[in-house]
Amino acid sequence: MFQGFSEGTIQFLQGLKENNNKAWFEANKPTYQNFVQEPLRELVDELGPFMLSIDALFEISPKKAISRINRDIRFSHDKSPYRSNMWISFKRQYLDWKAEPTYFFEIFPDFYRYGMGFYCTPRETMDKLREMIDEKKKDFQQIHHLYQSQNIFRIEGEKYKRILNANLTAELNEWYQRKEVYFVCNRNIDELLFEKELVPVLRDGFKILEPFYHYFLRLKK
DSSP: OOOOOOHHHHHHHHHHHHOOSHHHHHHTHHHHIIIIIHHHHHHHHHHHHHHHHHOTTBOOOHHHHBOOSBOOOTTOSOOOSBOSOEEEEEOBOOTTGGGSEEEEEEEOSSEEEEEEEESSOOHHHHHHHHHHHHTTOHHHHHHHHHHHTOSSOEEEOOBOSSOSOTTSOHHHHHHHTBSSOEEEEEEESOGGGGSTTHHHHHHHHHHHTHHHHHHHHHHHO
16 A cells, blocks of 8 residues: 655655766665655555546556656767656557656656646647637637636646737637646645655546546547
8 A cells, every 4th residue: 555655765866866877776776666666656556446437548557657767868968877757657558648648646856746648749639729719619618617716737838939829818828829738736845745645635636637638538539
């Protein structure tokens, strides 16, 4: 059962950020296994059945859901071998999963976050979203109302610099101007991270995002 992360989790991630090399990692590998890998595995196991109630096609095995700590440096200017952040993700196992909406929880040395969105939002999806806003479609209006009625998640994602539609309100432009979109709750390292109550908080948050998840699935079709 997931009992929370620990100070050891944060200390390992901070240490790796400051000592991103193979020698340091190998010397601290047991800490990584006990304080990072294991609680992430427990978190996936606890959330998995609930995530299937949102989408029965989600992959919920820890092996699939937990990120790798090794970075792929083949095509990167940054040649540091390890990530100093780790995450879990619940997604459908398609060849184009990066273009599908995905739920996530991610932990860094100094903050953590959770939410739902795209790894790589298809341009066609955002074009359809803008079309629905222009045409005042009921589906979008309902989603926009749901977004405004909650105060946990905020829309993030890269925006176009030029204004695409000068006639829209600032609230609608939060959607319209995006090149990519995800909904995220950012939190500083706090007591919740170290408690088992993190699980029901994540469940409640992911439940709030369920209509948004299915809305964006429909847009992609």
